[in-house]
Amino acid sequence: MSRDLSALYQQVILDHNKNPRHYGVLDPNDRQTHGVNPLCGDDYHIYLNLDGERIADIRFSGTGCAISKSSASLMTTTVLGKTIAEAKDLIRCFIAMLTAEPDAQCLEKLNRLRVLEGVKHYPVRVKCATLAWRTLEAALSHPDQTVTTE
Numbered sequence: 001m002s003r004d005l006s007a008l009y010q011q012v013i014l015d016h017n018k019n020p021r022h023y024g025v026l027d028p029n030d031r032q033t034h035g036v037n038p039l040c041g042d043d044y045h046i047y048l049n050l051d052g053e054r055i056a057d058i059r060f061s062g063t064g065c066a067i068s069k070s071s072a073s074l075m076t077t078t079v080l081g082k083t084i085a086e087a088k089d090l091i092r093c094f095i096a097m098l099t100a101e102p103d104a105q106c107l108e109k110l111n112r113l114r115v116l117e118g119v120k121h122y123p124v125r126v127k128c129a130t131l132a133w134r135t136l137e138a139a140l141s142h143p144d145q146t147v148t149t150e
């Protein structure tokens, strides 16, 4: 990655950390889950309102490092209005980007979320970046649905 591009990405992360989008408590809500990363102290709640299969509203609250907060903020802007299936696919792709080799289709879907791709070089921070996504995954998984681990 060129130095300029890397600086641009850093700017996006800092901006979302300073001005997180969809930040706050959603009350009333259809779903809420709590996610914690004890290694870093990241601690967030994710709130959802669903309109059928679609994410009609999403917010998050809590505290954590710049990586975890900007990742949560970027996540909310990306999954808002998406269907549960689309959101789950994005979650899978995002986690793959940071922990494995995502396929080309994933990278295309992730689009601007790739600003966080560089985090994969810092294994300790991967848990920060994926926390909100794992928490959203938990919120989306109905008890009456088949949950697959991969």
Ligand code: ZN
Binding pocket: 037, 040, 041, 042, 064, 065, 066, 067, 068, 127, 128
């Ligand atoms: Zn963190």
